[in-house]
Amino acid sequence: MPLSSSFDFSIPPVGIDGNTKMSPLAIAIVEAENRDSWSWFMEELMNIVGPPRGLTFMSDRQKGLLQTFEDVLEGADHRFCVRHMYENFKKKFKGLQLKIELWNAAKAYDEVEFNKHMQKIKDINGDAYDWLVKVPFYLWARAHFPTTSKCDLVINNMCESWNSVILKAREKPVITILEWIQKHLLRRFKKKKIFYVIIQWIGVP
Structure with a gap:
């Protein structure tokens, strides 16, 4: 998703939480979606998440990502959308x-x-x-x-859903984009927390 002539917006990994809901894991601004940027991104992500063994990643075969799986995510399950x-x-x-x-x-x-x-x-x-x-x-x-x-x-609809959400911010300056995403996620987390509190209060299993 181009931001300017110099930067691309890296597609963020979107996970599934314990309630099978969309849960964005990380965001990165990179020069281009290529092997170097994906390798760096995944290495930083694994430093936070831990060893990739037992994890499942789904991709749409982005440029540079296939080699990254072999180099950085050894032991992880990889599949195509x-x-x-x-x-x-x-x-x-x-x-x-x-x-x-x-x-x-x-x-x-x-x-x-x-x-x-x-x-x-x-x-x-x-x-x-x-x-x-x-x-x-x-x-x-x-x-x-x-x-x-x-x-x-077998499909990564959650990534597509997340990408449609952040389209609103794509033409903004880099810092503004990150601030917009941060605020959006905070509002989302707050709504989810309130929802699950209500569910527990009314006794829904």
């Missing part, structure tokens, strides 16, 4: 049935169901099947996610 993957897929392979079967394959919980939908894709279009096979299944198909991961999400 299927929505972004499908956007690339449909540039070459169009059709409603292919779309349906790709999503069914991605969301299948067991390999039998996954293989069934992959076979349907192969029957419809062999080239589309070959395109998908080139992407390691453990990066996008739920049936192949490592058992160490406790997250079964």
